Amino acid sequence: MKLLVTGGAGFIGSAFIRLVLGDPTVQILNVDKLTYAGNLDNLRSVENNPQYAFVRADVADRAAMRDAFEHHRPETVVHFAAESHVDRSILNPQPVFDTNLAGTFTLLETARAFGVARFVHVSTDEVYGSIETPLEADEAYPLKPSSPYSASKAGSDLLALSYFTTYRFPVVVTRASNNYGPYQFPEKLLPLMISNALQDRPLPVYGDGQQIRDWLYVDDHCRAILAVLGGGRDGQIYNIGGSRSLANLDVIGAILSATGKPESLIQHVGDRPGHDRRYALSSRKIMSELQWAPLVDFEDGLRRTIRWYQDNEPWLEHLRTGEYQRYYAENYGNR
Numbered sequence: 383m384k385l386l387v388t389g390g391a392g393f394i395g396s397a398f399i400r401l402v403l404g405d406p407t408v409q410i411l412n413v414d415k416l417t418y419a420g421n422l423d424n425l426r427s428v429e430n431n432p433q434y435a436f437v438r439a440d441v442a443d444r445a446a447m448r449d450a451f452e453h454h455r456p457e458t459v460v461h462f463a464a465e466s467h468v469d470r471s472i473l474n475p476q477p478v479f480d481t482n483l484a485g486t487f488t489l490l491e492t493a494r495a496f497g498v499a500r501f502v503h504v505s506t507d508e509v510y511g512s513i514e515t516p517l518e519a520d521e522a523y524p525l526k527p528s529s530p531y532s533a534s535k536a537g538s539d540l541l542a543l544s545y546f547t548t549y550r551f552p553v554v555v556t557r558a559s560n561n562y563g564p565y566q567f568p569e570k571l572l573p574l575m576i577s578n579a580l581q582d583r584p585l586p587v588y589g590d591g592q593q594i595r596d597w598l599y600v601d602d603h604c605r606a607i608l609a610v611l612g613g614g615r616d617g618q619i620y621n622i623g624g625s626r627s628l629a630n631l632d633v634i635g636a637i638l639s640a641t642g643k644p645e646s647l648i649q650h651v652g653d654r655p656g657h658d659r660r661y662a663l664s665s666r667k668i669m670s671e672l673q674w675a676p677l678v679d680f681e682d683g684l685r686r687t688i689r690w691y692q693d694n695e696p697w698l699e700h701l702r703t704g705e706y707q708r709y710y711a712e713n714y715g716n717r
């Protein structure tokens with residue numbers, strides 16, 4: 383199978399590439415712009431694999447996408463590339479619009495022109511907005527995104543699905559809950575709290591810290607995407623949840639006890655504007671149709687993740703220097 387992956391130098395995309403390269407019949411082209419969040423160090427273990435190739439390009443660049451498709455002739459596409467962080471999307475929504483909306487449009491157009499047989503659009507549970515207890519969002523739940531990030535993902539989901547309705551283009555949309563695991567950029571809750579705790583730095587908790595997220599280990603997410611790639615139905619949406627709902631302060635408490643650090647590191651800070659209180663997903667559809675289930679429980683996943691950050695201090699150090707800093711400063715100012 384010839385597969386084109388976008389955003390493969392990021393957190394989930396790189397885990398997906400490492401997983402898929404276990405299949406000797408797959409040829410992957412990874413198309414990534416290498417923003418602050420894209421890091422080729424995430425792919426060191428596969429960079430010399432003859433089944434893998436990389437091109438640095440922006441998914442919103444029509445000519446570059448045409449070149450990539452012409453060169454690789456993919457049968458399938460898995461689209462991870464995105465500006466993926468809510469706080470950054472609040473600070474500066476422009477790159478969010480450019481990549482998540484305009485970029486997805488350009489990629490869909492190119493894939494359609496080249497007659498791709500399967501296009502997986504990787505999305506998020508955040509498109510459903512905050513969910514009242516005890517409800518869970520299934521795939522038919524109304525969309526009510528709160529942030530520029532989640533609104534851009536909801537828009538790109540709808541655009542992708544319209545390509546099925548209008549052109550019969552074989553799109554499938556996945557909506558996963560909060561991922562965690564190795565190689566996650568330390569701007570999201572888990573890696574930020576783990577790396578700060580390991581360095582005895584304060585842990586900034588937004589508001590009262592009682593917001594609820596459903597945690598999914600990244601490898602479980604990647605197995606789900608692979609299942610959808612192989613067996614999902616065209617024009618369908620598949621929720622992918624971790625079946626583990628926790629309040630942020632409980633996650634932070636677990637990190638403090640696993641790292642042996644004191645609760646005094648916790649620092650309550652101002653709340654995020656438009657902060658969603660609770661995410662909760664029903665994953666019944668993917669479980670029954672594709673026999674997928676999460677395999678890594680939160681305690682085990684957290685242990686593995688903390689160990690990885692402890693063992694990979696140079697990876698974290700690299701992020702504090704280098705090109706991402708320039709991009710970060712240009713796009714988000716010096717925070």
Ligand code: NAD
Nearest residue numbers: 389391392393394415416417419420440441463464466561
């Ligand atoms: P990430 O921020 O770690 O990586 C994003 C990657 O996309 C980076 O490698 C970056 O360089 C690349 N990229 C950004 N703009 C690009 C552009 N214009 N052209 C080409 N490449 C570009 O993100 P992630 O956490 O790995 O998320 C991947 C996907 O999964 C996103 O679509 C995100 O919305 C979705 N998702 C993430 C989570 C989560 O918890 N992280 C949960 C559900 C869904």
Ligand code: TYD
Nearest residue numbers: 468560569570571572574586587588593630
């Ligand atoms: P995040 O990892 O940014 O994911 P998302 O907002 O997309 O769910 O945040 C997860 C939760 O953690 C969210 O409720 C916001 C909260 N949070 C903090 O309290 N402090 C922080 O420094 C960060 C990054 C997040």
